[in-house]
Amino acid sequence: xAGAAGVPNQIGLTANDLDALRQVVSGNPEALGPLLENxxxxxxxxxxxxxxxxxxxxxxxxxxxGDNLGNLMGGEGVExxxxxxxAAGEPEPAFNVEMSEEDEQAIGRLCELGFERSLVxxxxxxxxxxxxxxxxxxxxxxxx
Amino acid sequence: PKEVxxxxxxxxxxxxxxxxxxxxxxxxFQLLCLxxxxxxxxxxxxxxxxxxxxxxxxxxxxxELLHPQKDSEMPLRSTRKLLDGLKQTMALWQKHxxxxxxxxxGTGLYMQSWDEEKRGEPWKGNFLSKDSFVKQVLKxxxxxxxxxxxxxxxxxxxxxxxxxxxxxxPCDFTDLKERCRPYDVPxxxxxxxxxxxxxxxxxxxxxxxxxxxxxLKLIEQVRHASKLEPxxxxxxxRNMMRYVVAYDRQEGCxxxxxxxxxxLNAKVRRRRITKDPQGQEWFGRVVGAxxxxxxxxxxxxxxxxxxxxxxxxxxxxxxxxxxxxxxxxLERDLRVNQVLCPGSRECGYLNLQKKGLQxxxxxxxxxxxxxxxxxxYSEGRVxxxxxxxxxxxxxxxxxxxxxxxxxxxxxxTELYVPHPATYPLxxxxxxxxxxxxxxxPSMIPANCCLIESPLAVRAAKAVGVQYAPAVTRFxxxxxxxAKAVVSGVVVAHWFKDAVLAAIEALQDAEExxxxxxxx
Numbered sequence: 026x027a028g029a030a031g032v033p034n035q036i037g038l039t040a041n042d043l044d045a046l047r048q049v050v051s052g053n054p055e056a057l058g059p060l061l062e063n064x065x066x067x068x069x070x071x072x073x074x075x076x077x078x079x080x081x082x083x084x085x086x087x088x089x090x091g092d093n094l095g096n097l098m099g100g101e102g103v104e105x106x107x108x109x110x111x112a113a114g115e116p117e118p119a120f121n122v123e124m125s126e127e128d129e130q131a132i133g134r135l136c137e138l139g140f141e142r143s144l145v146x147x148x149x150x151x152x153x154x155x156x157x158x159x160x161x162x163x164x165x166x167x168x169x
Numbered sequence: 170p171k172e173v174x175x176x177x178x179x180x181x182x183x184x185x186x187x188x189x190x191x192x193x194x195x196x197x198f199q200l201l202c203l204x205x206x207x208x209x210x211x212x213x214x215x216x217x218x219x220x221x222x223x224x225x226x227x228x229x230x231x232x233e234l235l236h237p238q239k240d241s242e243m244p245l246r247s248t249r250k251l252l253d254g255l256k257q258t259m260a261l262w263q264k265h266x267x268x269x270x271x272x273x274x275g276t277g278l279y280m281q282s283w284d285e286e287k288r289g290e291p292w293k294g295n296f297l298s299k300d301s302f303v304k305q306v307l308k309x310x311x312x313x314x315x316x317x318x319x320x321x322x323x324x325x326x327x328x329x330x331x332x333x334x335x336x337x338x339p340c341d342f343t344d345l346k347e348r349c350r351p352y353d354v355p356x357x358x359x360x361x362x363x364x365x366x367x368x369x370x371x372x373x374x375x376x377x378x379x380x381x382x383x384x385l386k387l388i389e390q391v392r393h394a395s396k397l398e399p400x401x402x403x404x405x406x407r408n409m410m411r412y413v414v415a416y417d418r419q420e421g422c423x424x425x426x427x428x429x430x431x432x433l434n435a436k437v438r439r440r441r442i443t444k445d446p447q448g449q450e451w452f453g454r455v456v457g458a459x460x461x462x463x464x465x466x467x468x469x470x471x472x473x474x475x476x477x478x479x480x481x482x483x484x485x486x487x488x489x490x491x492x493x494x495x496x497x498x499l500e501r502d503l504r505v506n507q508v509l510c511p512g513s514r515e516c517g518y519l520n521l522q523k524k525g526l527q528x529x530x531x532x533x534x535x536x537x538x539x540x541x542x543x544x545x546y547s548e549g550r551v552x553x554x555x556x557x558x559x560x561x562x563x564x565x566x567x568x569x570x571x572x573x574x575x576x577x578x579x580x581x582t583e584l585y586v587p588h589p590a591t592y593p594l595x596x597x598x599x600x601x602x603x604x605x606x607x608x609x610p611s612m613i614p615a616n617c618c619l620i621e622s623p624l625a626v627r628a629a630k631a632v633g634v635q636y637a638p639a640v641t642r643f644x645x646x647x648x649x650x651a652k653a654v655v656s657g658v659v660v661a662h663w664f665k666d667a668v669l670a671a672i673e674a675l676q677d678a679e680e681x682x683x684x685x686x687x688x
Binding site: 051058061071080083 | 194195202203206209273276281285290291294296302451
C-alpha cells in the first residue's frame with residue numbers, strides 16, 4: 026500500500042485513510058471515535074482544515090460515497106490491503122448494470138487514460154455517469 | 170480524612186486547557202462526520218431498487234390514505250386521513266421488520282464519555298455497504314436505526330414527502346472532567362428515545378408531522394414540546410439532544426433542533442458548538458455543504474414555525490439560564506460599554522426567591538454597544554458633528570489621572586474619509602507626528618496605496634517621492650504607553666511601482682551584502 030499511501034488529496038489524507046474514513050462514515054459511524062482520534066494524532070493539520078474549511082472536508086467525505094462505495098472497496102483490491110481498507114465488507118454481488126451506447130463510449134475514453142476497465146466502470150457509475158468527475162477521481166485516488 | 174481526599178481529587182478532576190481545546194475540536198470533527206453519515210444514509214434511501222420493492226408492501230387502501238384529496242370544507246379532515254395512513258404504514262412496517270438487532274458494539278450511535286471514546290477499539294468487523302443496507306431493509310433485519318431509516322424509504326416509495334431525521338451524539342465538549350467514567354445506562358433506558366426517526370410533510374396543515382416508527386411508535390404534531398426529547402437522568406446520559414438534523418428526498422439538509430428541544434435557547438444552546446459566533450458560523454457552513462437544493466416554500470413555512478417557537482419559549486425563570494441568553498439580558502449583566510437604547514422598557518421580571526429580589530429583564534436587541542471617539546477612529550470612523558454621548562466612564566488619562574471618557578453609539582459616527590494626495594506631487598496630509606494612521610483599509614486616501622515592508626520608508630526616501638509613514642497598529646509594552654507601529658508607507662498610487670522596485674533593489678543589495686559577509 027506504499028504507493029497508495031503516497032497519493033495526497035485535497036485534505037492531505039492518504040487514499041487508504043480517506044477510504045477508511047468514508048467507509049466508517051457511510052457504513053459504521055459507531056466506530057468513528059477511535060478512528061478520528063487516531064487521524065488527529067497522525068495529521069496535525071486536520072484541525073486547522075476542518076475548523077477553517079469544513080466544506081472541503083464534507084465534499085471529500087461524500088464524493089463517491091453516495092453510490093456503490095461497497096463495490097468500489099470490495100471489488101478489485103485497488104488499494105491493496107492494509108488493515109482498514111482491506112477489511113472491506115462482505116463479498117459483493119457481481120457488478121451488473123445496463124450500459125448505453127454513450128456510457129460505453131465514455132468508459133472507452135476513460136480507459137484510454139490508462140486505467141483498468143473494471144475499475145473505470147465502477148468509478149464511472151459511482152460518479153453517477155459523470156465522465157469528468159470520474160476522470161478526476163481516477164486521477165486523484167487511483168493513480169498508481 | 171478520606172472525605173477530604175475525595176473532595177480534593179474532585180476539585181482536581183478538571184482537564185487541562187489543551188485537553189479542553191482537543192475535546193472541542195473532536196466534538197466538531199465527530200459532529201461533522203455524523204451529520205455527513207446522515208446525508209449518506211439519506212441518499213441511500215433514494216435507491217431505485219428499494220423504492221420499487223418496498224412499494225409492494227403498501228396496499229392501495231393505505232396508499233390512498235397517504236395521498237388524501239384536499240377537503241376544501243375542512244382541511245383538517247385531509248390531515249386526519251394522512252395521519253391515519255401514517256399509522257397504518259407504521260403498523261405495516263412493524264410487521265415487516267422481523268428482527269430488530271441489538272447494536273453491534275453495545276451503544277450504537279448513542280453518546281460516549283471521553284474515556285470510552287479514547288479507549289475505543291478500532292473497528293474489526295465488516296463495513297455496511299450500500300448493497301447490504303438495501304438487502305437488510307428489504308428483508309426487514311437490522312438494528313433500530315436501520316429500521317427507522319427503512320421506514321423513510323418505505324414512505325418515499327409511496328411518493329410521500331418524508332424526511333430522515335437524525336439526532337447525532339458527538340461527545341460532550343462541555344464535560345471538562347479529566348476522568349469521565351463510562352456512562353452506566355441500562356440498554357432499555359438508553360434506547361428509549363430514538364436517534365433516527367421520520368418527518369412527513371402535511372401540505373394541508375403546512376407543517377411537518379413527526380413519526381417514530383420503531384422506538385416510541387408514535388405520531389405527533391409538535392406544538393410546544395416533543396415526546397421525542399429525552400427525559401429522565403438515565404435516558405439523557407447517553408442521549409443528549411443538541412443537534413437535530415433533517416434530510417429530505419431532494420437532498421436538502423436543515424437544522425431543525427428548534428422543533429424538538431423545548432428549551433433550546435435557555436439550556437440546550439449551551440451544549441451546542443453554536444454557542445459562540447465562530448461555532449455558529451462553522452456549523453452553518455457544515456449544514457450548508459450538505460444542503461443540495463434550492464429553497465422552497467416549505468422552508469419558509471418551517472422557518473415561520475421556528476420563529477413562533479422561539480417566541481413561545483419565553484423568558485427563563487432562573488439566573489443561570491438567563492446568562493448569555495440570545496434574547497434576554499439582565500440590566501446588571503450589561504457591560505461597561507453597553508447601555509439600553511433610549512426608551513426601551515423591561516420585558517419582564519426575574520424573581521429570586523432566596524434573596525427576595527426582583528430583577529428587571531430586558532430584550533437583548535435593545536442593547537447598544539458604545540465606544541469612545543478614539544476607539545471609533547481606530548475602526549476608521551469619526552464622530553458626526555453635534556452627536557451626543559450616551560454615557561461617560563472613568564479611564565486613566567495621559568498623565569495617569571482618572572478622567573471622564575465619553576462613549577458614543579455607532580449611529581453617532583460616520584466613515585472617516587481621508588484627504589486625497591495632491592496631484593501630481595502626491596503630497597499626503599499627515600498627523601502632528603508626521604505619520605498617517607491606517608487602521609483599516611478605508612483610511613488609505615482614495616488615490617493612494619499602502620505598501621507594507623520594513624524597507625518601505627527607506628525605499629520611498631531613495632526614490633525621492635512624497636510619502637507618509639503608515640501607522641497600522643499600536644504595540645502595548647509592559648508599563649509603557651501604547652507605541653505606534655510603522656509597518657510601511659502610504660504613497661500616491663502613481664508612485665507605487667517605483668517604490669516597489671526600490672524595495673526589491675534594497676532587498677537584493679542586502680542579500681548581496683550578507684552573502685559577502687559570509688564569504
